[in-house]
Amino acid sequence: MTRQPLLRIAFTVLLLMTTSATASDGYQAHCGQCHGASGQGNDALGAPNLTRLSAAYIQRQLEGFRAGWRKSDDSHTQTMMAAIASLDAQVLASATSAIESFPDANRKAESTHTGDEKRGKDLYNAYCSACHGTNAIGNDALGAPNLLGLSQTYLSRQYLHFAEGRRGGHPDDRYGQQMARLAKALKDPKLINDVSAYVASLAK
Incomplete structure (x- = not known):
């Protein structure tokens, strides 16, 4: 050379x-x-x-x-x-x-998950998996982020913000508006906590 x-x-x-x-x-x-x-x-x-x-x-x-x-x-x-x-x-x-x-x-070992993970799994599959995937890895084509590695605290807070209309209300936030509409179908904080406990448990 x-x-x-x-x-x-x-x-x-x-x-x-x-x-x-x-x-x-x-x-x-x-x-x-x-x-x-x-x-x-x-x-x-x-x-x-x-x-x-x-x-x-x-x-x-x-x-x-x-x-x-x-x-x-x-x-x-x-x-x-x-x-x-x-x-x-x-x-x-x-x-x-x-x-x-x-x-x-890997945030799994750092978090204590509180909630019914089994019920959370059923709710996740019913309300969330269509966009975020059965393994919660997300889908960029749908604007759905990977949820693995996010803490239960963060997941619950953001979901509640969508459900309560505190996030996803701006007309320029296309995917946020989509999530805000869907989040209204599941607004019980206890059930949301179950879902976030399940998702947080998936991180490896």
Whole structure:
């Protein structure tokens, strides 16, 4: 191999390393404080595990937070909207790229699941599996995120927000509106807790 191709290869490798480092730096600067250094999330801050969510879903939600249509009246959402209000599309794409590089975080061992998981499974299959899949891995074509790895606390809170009309009401939030309509079919907090307990138990 001649010197010139070797130099091109070395430059390409260096460029990829630099791009990766830049993406990681952007994530740590704007996201890591709440979502953790490896995207594992923090329930105390209302920050979900990001490592099993698709890049398409993450990018769409980030754009929604910045544009104002991914909103709710709770303090966690308000904090998120304020945190990224001034960030441009390039920074958001960089953060998403960094998240894609993180290994899947297993939250199953970190959470105590309260609720009737057997009943939750039956309810999940009846109300949720058509969009999120029988194994809760989601479907980007339907705008349905992967639910695996999300904590029971986060799952219950977000579902209640949809059911109560606190999320998914903006006309630009196409998939959020879809979820809000469907969530109204199951509004009992106890049953929602059973479903979230079941889903949280699936993480491996």
